[in-house]
Amino acid sequence: MPSCVELYCLDSGADDGGELPLVIIHGLLGSADNWRSHIRTWRKKRRVVAVDLRNHGRSPHAEGMDYAAMSDDVLALLDTLGIKRAHVLGHSMGGKVAMSLARLSPGRVASLLVADIAPVAYQHGHDDIFAAMREVQNGRPTDRREADALLARHIDSRAVRLFLATNLQRGDGELTLRVGLDQIIAGYPAIIAPPAGEVAFDGPCLVLRGADSPYVQDDMLPTLREVLPRARVITLKDAGHWLHADQPDAFHQAVEAFIAAHPG
Structure with missing residues (x-):
């Protein structure tokens, strides 16, 4: 364990x-x-x-x-x-x-x-959310407006995008994810x-x-x-x-x- x-x-x-x-x-x-x-x-x-x-x-x-x-x-x-x-x-x-x-x-x-x-x-139900988070991870937005545009490629709901944006943090001039996205996706079957x-x-x-x-x-x-x-x-x-x-x-x-x- x-x-x-x-x-x-x-x-x-x-x-x-x-x-x-x-x-x-x-x-x-x-x-x-x-x-x-x-x-x-x-x-x-x-x-x-x-x-x-x-x-x-x-x-x-x-x-x-x-x-x-x-x-x-x-x-x-x-x-x-x-x-x-x-x-x-x-x-x-x-x-x-x-x-x-x-x-x-x-x-x-x-x-x-x-x-x-x-x-x-x-059942699996978070594929769009994980894809949206990947967009932000790979897109390296410099502000929340850019981050929202990346999330919107997969998520229509403004409320859901705002919730996901709570996982953003600023560092070295860009916004990054503070969650362990790789670990969460790998552990999704257990979730x-x-x-x-x-x-x-x-x-x-x-x-x-x-x-x-x-x-x-x-x-x-x-x-x-x-x-x-x-x-x-x-x-x-x-x-x-x-x-x-x-x-x-x-x-x-x-x-x-x-x-x-x-x-x-």
């Missing part, structure tokens, strides 16, 4: 109120930065730690994107931060990391919150696979899905309940896969209410 990667994180700092921390795990090609607005709200009540997974954000690049390895990375970070138990929230790919962590180390998870992903194998672990997580669990998203369909719910038997499923109206961005208030309220009901 690959050695653990020392992950970067946004940490709101220790909380003296006695509340368990909330750990946030982003999705594919996302980062902790995507959650800053939510962190500002949640940190009023508890310590919040948002991680950058391997090959994402400011974390190092490394081979291997399987869920056991990424779960181990997060656990190593929690050990470093002195967090023995926490509420764990994961979106999309990060939701599978969170499920893996809960199944492999259930004692560390007070409650599990999964945003718009099911514990199933998905679309089910989460790690052989047993169910029988702790409290909330699954939030977007009404306009195809990621958690009704025919997936039997499998979901085999893995997460105590899961409560809530569907957010007028929300797609990025439901925390589409309906931030409803998302925030659902998370707050669930954690309040299951303080750990």
Whole structure:
């Protein structure tokens, strides 16, 4: 098994109120930065730690994107931060990391919150996105306008292009990708696979899905309940896969209410 990667994180700092921390795990090609607005709200009540997974954000690049390895990375970070138990929230790919962590180390998870992903194998669906990222990698744009034009060769959606552009960083007069694109593409079969672990997580669990998203369909719910038997499923109206961005208030309220009901 690959050695653990020392992950970067946004940490709101220790909380003296006695509340368990909330750990946030982003999705594919996302980062902790995507959650800053939510962190500002949640940190009023508890310590919040948002991680950058391997090959994402400011974390190092490394081979291997399987869920056991990424779960181990997060656990190593929690050990470093002195967090023995926490509420764990994961979106999309990060939701599978969170499920893996809960199944492999259930004692560390007070409650599990999964945003718009099911514990199933998905079909390939990111070819256009990877092609767009390659365009930027090879095109060496000097500003974000050039980068957007390169992304637009494969991605029509302005919103998706803006999301992908969060992975750009400036260096030596040009914009480069901060993600480990080669490692992510090589590890993609593991990313679309089910989460790690052989047993169910029988702790409290909330699954939030977007009404306009195809990621958690009704025919997936039997499998979901085999893995997460105590899961409560809530569907957010007028929300797609990025439901925390589409309906931030409803998302925030659902998370707050669930954690309040299951303080750990």
